[in-house]
Amino acid sequence: APGTDRFRPRFHFTARQHWINDPNGLIYDAATGLYHLFFQHNPFAAVWGHMSWGHATSTDLLHWTELPVAIPETERASIFSGSVVIDHHNTSGFGRDGVAPWVACYTGCLRRPEGGQAQELAYSLDQGLTWTAHDANPVLDLGLRDFRDPKVFWHAPTGRWCMAVVLPHEHRVLFYASADLKSWAEVGRFGPAGCTQAIWECPDLIEFPAQGRWLLKVDTFEGHPAGSGAQCWVGTFDGCAFQPEGPAFWADHGSDFYAALSFAGLPPGRAPIWLAWMNQHAYAKHTPTGAWCGAMSVPRELGLQPGPNGWQLTQQPVDTRALRGPARELVGPGVLADAGSCTEWLWTLAPGEAHSSTLNLCCGAQGERTEIGVDHRRGTVWIDRSRSGAVVSEPHWAGRQEAPWPAASGPITLRVLVDRCTVEVFSGDGTVALSAVVFPDAASVDAAVLARGGAWAHSRLQCWALDV
Numbered sequence: 442a443p444g445t446d447r448f449r450p451r452f453h454f455t456a457r458q459h460w461i462n463d464p465n466g467l468i469y470d471a472a473t474g475l476y477h478l479f480f481q482h483n484p485f486a487a488v489w490g491h492m493s494w495g496h497a498t499s500t501d502l503l504h505w506t507e508l509p510v511a512i513p514e515t516e517r518a519s520i521f522s523g524s525v526v527i528d529h530h531n532t533s534g535f536g537r538d539g540v541a542p543w544v545a546c547y548t549g550c551l552r553r554p555e556g557g558q559a560q561e562l563a564y565s566l567d568q569g570l571t572w573t574a575h576d577a578n579p580v581l582d583l584g585l586r587d588f589r590d591p592k593v594f595w596h597a598p599t600g601r602w603c604m605a606v607v608l609p610h611e612h613r614v615l616f617y618a619s620a621d622l623k624s625w626a627e628v629g630r631f632g633p634a635g636c637t638q639a640i641w642e643c644p645d646l647i648e649f650p651a652q653g654r655w656l657l658k659v660d661t662f663e664g665h666p667a668g669s670g671a672q673c674w675v676g677t678f679d680g681c682a683f684q685p686e687g688p689a690f691w692a693d694h695g696s697d698f699y700a701a702l703s704f705a706g707l708p709p710g711r712a713p714i715w716l717a718w719m720n721q722h723a724y725a726k727h728t729p730t731g732a733w734c735g736a737m738s739v740p741r742e743l744g745l746q747p748g749p750n751g752w753q754l755t756q757q758p759v760d761t762r763a764l765r766g767p768a769r770e771l772v773g774p775g776v777l778a779d780a781g782s783c784t785e786w787l788w789t790l791a792p793g794e795a796h797s798s799t800l801n802l803c804c805g806a807q808g809e810r811t812e813i814g815v816d817h818r819r820g821t822v823w824i825d826r827s828r829s830g831a832v833v834s835e836p837h838w839a840g841r842q843e844a845p846w847p848a849a850s851g852p853i854t855l856r857v858l859v860d861r862c863t864v865e866v867f868s869g870d871g872t873v874a875l876s877a878v879v880f881p882d883a884a885s886v887d888a889a890v891l892a893r894g895g896a897w898a899h900s901r902l903q904c905w906a907l908d909v
C-alpha cells in the first residue's frame with residue numbers, strides 16, 4: 442500500500458508483511474543452488490510476538506522469494522533463533538529412503554509453569570519446505586529461563602557435531618558436542634569477556650581454513666557505541682575450547698547490524714557469508730514502516746587479514762553488478778541530483794588539504810540528508826542520521842556513529858549501498874563497516890560531496906541506480 446511501502450528495500454530481504462528479527466538457519470543447498478533464509482517472524486502482526494520461523498529462498502542473495510512459514514509456534518513453545526544443518530550421513534536417523542534430513546536446532550521458548558528456554562530439533566525431508574518436530578524435544582535443557590540461540594555445525598577434525606549456545610546473563614558461550622544431534626555433552630566455555638554491559642545473544646563460530654583461525658561472534662543488547670551490536674574475537678578452536686588471540690572488536694560500527702548469522706553448506710573454498718537483522722530491539726517497534734517491520738542486511742563475504750594489531754575481519758557486500766543501471770560520475774565537489782532511493786556509491790578520495798569530507802545522501806528539502814563522512818585528522822569514518830528524515834524517538838538515533846579509520850590522511854575509498862531505508866558503508870578494504878536504517882522523505886533523492894578545511898587533491902564519486 443502507498444505510504445507503507447515507500448521505505449521497503451528492493452534487494453534487501455523484508456517479509457511481505459508483519460514483524461521479522463534475527464536471520465535463522467541460513468543454508469546454501471548445493472543440490473538446487475538455492476540459498477535458504479529462515480528468520481524470526483511474527484506471522485500475525487508487525488510487532489514482536491508468536492515467534493516462528495519464516496522462510497525465503499534466493500539464487501543470488503539479492504532477489505528473495507518468501508515461502509510459507511516453515512516452523513510455526515506451537516501450544517508448547519514459541520520458536521526462537523537457531524541454525525540448520527544438512528545431515529548427509531543421517532547421523533540423526535531422521536532420514537527416510539535415502540533422503541538426507543535437514544535438521545533445525547533452535548531454542549524452544551517453553552510455555553511451562555516455571556518458564557524456560559531449551560534447545561529443540563525439527564527435521565525436513567523436502568529441502569526445508571516443511572518441518573516435523575522431533576518427538577523427544579527438548580534435546581538440551583538446563584532448566585534455565587535464558588539459554589538460547591544454538592549454532593550447530595560439523596567439526597571435521599573431531600568428527601562430530603558442535604554447538605555454540607549462549608547463557609545471556611552470564612556472558613558465556615557454551616560449546617557442546619554430539620554424534621547424532623540428539624544427545625549433547627558440554628565440552629567447553631568462553632566468557633565473560635569483551636563487553637558484558639548487557640545480555641549476550643546469537644553466537645556464531647566461523648572457520649577461516651586458509652588462516653587456520655575462527656571468528657567467534659556474539660551480540661550484546663547494549664554497550665555498543667550505537668546501541669546493540671556484534672562483538673567478535675579471532676582465535677583458534679579445537680572442537681572444545683575457543684582461544685582468542687586478541688581483544689574483542691565490533692563487526693559493524695553502525696546502529697543496525699544485529700544477530701548476524703553465517704551460511705552453512707557453502708562449497709569448500711568459498712568465503713564465509715553472513716547477514717544480519719538491520720535494526721535494534723530498542724527502537725524496532727517504533728520504525729515507521731507500517732504493515733511490515735524489519736529488513737535484513739546485504740549478505741557480506743567475510744575474510745580475515747593480518748593488521749597492525751592482529752587479525753582484522755573484512756566484509757564485502759555480495760556482487761551487485763547485475764542490479765546496476767548506467768554509471769554517473771562527479772569529479773570534485775558538487776551535487777548529483779536525482780540519484781534515486783536504491784543506489785550504490787563508490788567514492789575515491791585523496792584528501793589533500795581537507796580536514797573532513799562529507800557525502801550527503803538522500804538529500805531533500807529543509808536540509809534533509811544522511812551524512813557519511815571521513816574525519817581525516819581524527820581518523821574516523823562516520824554516519825550521521827540526525828537530519829535523515831523521520832526520527833525514531835530513542836536516544837541512540839541521533840549523533841554520529843563512528844568507526845576508526847586506520848590511514849586517515851591517505852587515499853580512501855567508500856562503497857555505500859542505499860536501499861530506501863537501509864544504508865551500509867564499507868571502507869578500508871572491508872575492514873570498516875557501518876550500517877544504519879533511515880526514513881527519508883520520498884523526494885529526498887539528491888546527493889552532494891563537500892570538503893571542509895581545504896581542497897581535496899582528488900575526488901571521484903560514482904553512482905549507480907540499483908534495480909531488481
Ligand code: FRU
Pocket residue numbers: 462463481492521522548589590642643700
Ligand atoms: C535476538 C533474540 C534472540 C532470540 C530471538 C527471539 O534478537 O532476542 O536471542 O532467540 O531474538 O526472537
